[in-house]
Amino acid sequence: MGMKHGRAGYSVYRSQQWQALRLAAKRRDGFKCTSCGGRGRLEVHHETPVRQAPELAFDLGNLKCLCPPCHSKQTNAERGIQPNPARDAWKSLLRQGTFLTC
Numbered sequence: 204m205g206m207k208h209g210r211a212g213y214s215v216y217r218s219q220q221w222q223a224l225r226l227a228a229k230r231r232d233g234f235k236c237t238s239c240g241g242r243g244r245l246e247v248h249h250e251t252p253v254r255q256a257p258e259l260a261f262d263l264g265n266l267k268c269l270c271p272p273c274h275s276k277q278t279n280a281e282r283g284i285q286p287n288p289a290r291d292a293w294k295s296l297l298r299q300g301t302f303l304t305c
């Protein structure tokens with residue numbers, strides 16, 4: 204039964220609670236990107252990253268919907284990362300339907 208903690212983000216994104224909350228966030232935001240208003244594919248972003256505030260992982264107020272380009276811009280800005288080939292490879296992985304969020 205030994206559930207390990209310390210990798211909060213890992214289990215958060217696999218829980219049913221997260222799946223439900225993701226949908227709730229999309230509904231609230233009208234299934235649009237909150238940054239550019241784009242419709243289509245959306246990712247749900249934690250305004251305060253889960254690793255900084257695990258207690259806000261399931262707080263709807265900490266979530267917002269972003270399209271993939273806006274999401275990566277935001278994530279890069281938060282992490283202070285400039286676009287680079289490794290990052291692009293990661294993004295194409297994400298596009299293939301792997302789990303999306305940060």
Ligand SMILES: [Zn+2]
Pocket residue numbers: 236237238239240241269270271272273274
């Ligand atoms: Zn957008």
